[in-house]
Amino acid sequence: MNGKFALEARNVSKHFGGVIAASEVNLQVSPGELRCIIGPNGAGKSTLFALLCGIQRAESGDIFIHEHNVTQMQPFKRIRLGVGLTFQTTRAFQDLSVRRNLAIPNPNLAVYKEGHQRGAKRLQIALEGFGLDPSDDTRAGELPHHKLQWLAISMVLAGYPDTVLIDEPTAGMSRDETDRTTEVLKQLNAHGLTIVVVEHDMHFVKSVAEKVTVLHQGRIFMEGNVAEVTANEDVKKIYLGHAH
Amino acid sequence: MSSKILSLIGGDADVGTSRIFWVGFVIVVILFALYPTQASEFRASNVAYYLLNIPLGLGMALLWGYCGVLSFGHVAYFGIAGYAYGIIAGNMAGNSFGPIAGVLGGLLASALVAGIFAYFVFYARVREWIIPILTLVLTLLLETFLGQTAGYQWRVGSVLLGGYNGMTGIPSFQIGSFVFMGYSFYYFCMVIVLVCYVSLRMLVNSNFGQVVFAIQQDPLRTETFGYDIRARQWLVFVLSAILASVSGLLYVQWGNYITPSQVGLLSAALPVIWASVGGRTSLLAVVIATIVLNWVTFTLSAQGNQYAMVIIGSALVITMLFFPRGIVIMAAEWIGRFTNRPTKSTGG
Amino acid sequence: MKKENTPDQTDTNNVVEDALDENADLTFTRRTFLKGSVAVSAGIAAPAYLAGISKSFAAASGPVKIGHIEDLSGNLAVYGVQKDHAAQLAVKEINKGKTLKGGPAGSGGVGSLSNYAVNPPVMGNGDKDLKFVNDGGDLSGSGMAFVEDEDVLIDSGESGILGREVELLHPDGQSSNNIWQQLTRKLIQEDKVDCLVAGFTSAEREAIRPIVDQFKQLYIYTNQYEGGVADSNTFCTGAICEQQVIPVVDYMIQRFGPRVYTIAADYNFGQLTAAWTRAFAPVVGGEIIGEEFVPLSVSDFTTSIAKIQAAKPDWVFTLLVGSNQSNYYPQAAATGLEYPMASTVNMAQGYEHRRFKAPSLDRMYNCVNYIEEIPTNRNRAFVKRWYEMFPDDPYIGQMAQNTYFSIHMYAKAVRIAGTTDQEEVKRAFESGLHLEAPEGTVFMEPSTHHCSHYIRLATADADHNVSFVREWPSIQPWWLQRLGVNLVRHKEYKQYIPDEDPFFKG
């Protein structure tokens, strides 16, 4: 688990019909990093996540998780290498209780196994930070939106991953809730969790990330620290819809 | 350990978790056990017929309700097991191990066909709505094949497949020299149904069952927790095929007879109807619906009522319109408001 | 009343006169029921040995229950409803004090009643020179069994059977074998019917026969079928292959030529009937030049029609069953297929000649034991009675007539037995019963439990008018005899198939 990169994409491309979703994408995420990926709608952010996890197969290029070439691997096998993923639309199991939901990724939640202390610790941070009770019998479908979002993030952590891909965690949240999410993610990162976040909210991006990747039309448009990226005129244009 | 088992049985993955429910459950089981003492052999055998269909219905609930995969052709496994039993036990007629060998052979044959078929279906990642139609095609194929097996060229050992007229003279089940017939067959069915129900209830409350339920809710999400969903769907499919074969085996022992129409279009729809009327997301609901619907069908036809199909068809439409999650489930929830205290955690 | 039991005391003339009064009230009926016990033999001198069978009445009371299962809903309801109506008509007539002429003729068959000894069709004696079919028997001569009595529905002298009212229990089989099994158990075990009349498809019969045998239930199967059932508890009153296939094949080969193409339903009936054709066509100089079996689900016959055209037969033997397969006829007509056709199932069952527009069934030849158009007075009277009771019915089919006379035959057997005790009634059935059915004379052949029938070769012309080209007043069910089946002596409970007869291997 001590590879050079936690996650790496080399020259990855993908088309949908005539639409280019990813073109020659190169991405390296080091262990322990907290990386934000930004870009306008349709820039290919979610596709990039899907390609990294294997939900979509890349047409060309290679994907590595901890130096394992996983390009031909099915999603569930990639997950087992220590990756977790949340989706853009909140996806918890609405008909199951909170307790059951948290048990799905890790049936033996109560047992703190040897070698899993770090993962268990992170889960504890998340649950406490988000105020979720792991023995709660409330149906997930009855939770308010932000709690459902937090539940989805906690579920990912319940699988004890060392790298997580989080797609728009703060969408639809109030400022307070966003801040609380930011806080928890930062804490988790401080406990060694590699985090890749797709996010629109620049306030959020500024407050969590050091390094930002900008995607545009399936290509990596720019990569740099927050200050550089926010200062870049072209990036602003992309967001306003001028640049091509 | 035993408390773990109890918590699995009593878990909330099926309706009925309260104390009152379990008291009622035990009373109903006792009533069923006492029934033959009050009823003629004919009535006992009729109820045995309702009971023997239950595993098929349970298999449907497991596959459709809990796993989200609808099979319109589960009667194929019912039929394969029945025919395999007939061939094996028929050829070993006189040998008291014949029926046991027949049961094992029937289960194995069904599981094998289901395994191969499910591999085709799930690993090809066909779209969800195609699966019911593919299963239907399989069962029609089986019916067409079996229908033309009249004559001696279709003799397996000493047993004739019998074409459309069916296979006759299938031996009853026996252990040692004890043959299950009449009342004893009733108890045989009852015990098997009880075992199927309780063990399935444990299964759906277990981690395995929960993951299967999660697959039904959101396959992709479940996969991104590191589960091989296709392997699980495959396993559930085979398991439900085995349940269908249990019904098939009991059926051939009940009537000593099976025909290709058992795997035809009309039979194929029955388990789907039981599951949807009762409520496919509850094992118990399907059990109740199986018994009640079989009873209604029989009663209507015994009266020579030509409206039987119209009534059953309308019942289906009305159920789907007004009780979309199943009559039994929705009734249970309504009753549950009065009996269930806000559920305490049952463990786990 | 029980002391009056001996049949000898009955004044048959009185009975007939009394029963003529149709308005006879119930008390009257009860008074005369005992007398009616042998009204059956009015006009027929019952052979003396029958006296041994006619025992005193069992002390049974309440109605005589006849269980009748047919499909009143679902795919087979088309035929089931007809048969159900036939049963209702027969029961109504019996309860009104009517019966069909007939009675025990002895084991020799109907011929033994006539002034002339009629040779039944000869059956094979081991070699292959089998000549069963003649030009239609000798219809001349008075007093013969074959004389077409016009008025065959006579008074029985009692209301019901043995004075007990007949109750018809007729549940709906729903075209499902499972329901059939359940209903059979119910009728036998719970309702304790005295006689079970049931079964359209062979599959339905085979589904319930194990149950019938388990309870030694008297069971009458009324359908035309592939033959071969040798079951001590079962009496088959429909026509079978030797009665239908051989006459029609013989006629067609003589008339149109030896090259036969068989297109048959791909299941037991079609396959076995085709096996009969295959075995016997060579005997009468024919040759099977093509054979195709069509699954029951098939309804598009384009390819089959082209195959027939490629084979260029002299005539086509169509053994197609069910509503999907009757599509063959309009499709073949539209394609311009003009070969003569023969069948044993169509027209008389599903009245295709009424439903399909002419000339789809032009030059269709069909050997039947009954068809609504039979031009005899007794049949016209039967048809009239039927439509008085069921004015909306579309047609009276072959099986419906079988059901009708079978129930009358049961009534007759009970009167001979003098009891509804089922073993006694079975023995009465084995006494060589004959009956004047709407089709003509039928005779219950004791050793095989099958009926001899009056067989007619009916044909439809270009306008679908039915005419009759030949008649065989009595064809015996001889195949099981040939196999050595004798149910009077040896009890059996199985169905033979042609593979068991070495003749069919050749």
Place this chain on the structure above:
Amino acid sequence: MELDPLALSLIYQFGTNAAFLFLAALGLIVILGMMNIINLAHGELMMMGAYVATIAHNQAGLPFPLAVVVSFFSVALFGTVLELLIVRRFYGRELGALVVTWGLSLVLGQGTFLVFGPFMPAIKIPGGSYSYGSFSFSEYWLVLIGISIALVIGLYWLYRYTKYGLQARATMQNAEMAKALGVPTSRVYTLTFSLGAGLAGLSGALLAPTSTIAPFMGQQFVAPAFITVVVGGAANVISGAVGSSVLLSAIKTPIGMAFGAFLGTVALLVAALIIIRIMPNGISATIQKLMDRRRAASIS
């Protein structure tokens, strides 16, 4: 050039088999492809079409072509009622729709039996026959092949050039988006369902002269229709129906001719299973993918 009669017969058989499959599947694939509703009462809708045509032709004395048109509109009207009362509650619940339409099919089949009795007098097949060599061909089937082709063109035109077609395609691709853009999606669904029902009725009426008019006649179309639809897939209604009926007929015809109807039927079913294994989303999806790839290639 002198054409071998057998070859001509095979071409004719291929055409009729394909037309039969196409007509049997047409209404089903419209409803399934556009609305994701598996309509198990499809056979009964075809049966209704046949009944309406029979009554209109035999009893009301309408000429047959007119009777077919009447069937189309009557069954389409019935479809509208069905959609408004029942089907619309099942959008997005595909399996629920499947069960409810199964219930409907039981009611319609047995209900027709109770009202109209076991059989209806058949319609005479219009037209005569041609013969060539030892084979002969039904004019009516040739007309049906022609009508099938005309229906393909008509549907293509409908979806390509009419307002309804545009709205329907938009709704099919993304219902939410279409709604946001002001497409009356609910009306589009109603129209699509009644179009599908009407086409089922039309097919039933067209096939009526070739078959027995009976309450349960719909059952004969169920298996072929579903197999055609599954093999065709739902990515594109027209290419799916055409591709699949042509492909299946190409498999069934020679095998049926050489080995008889039983193996012809078995070949059809087995082919369906294998095609689904190779092309999980049906022929139409494969065609779509090929076209996309070509387009992508032309872009880059």
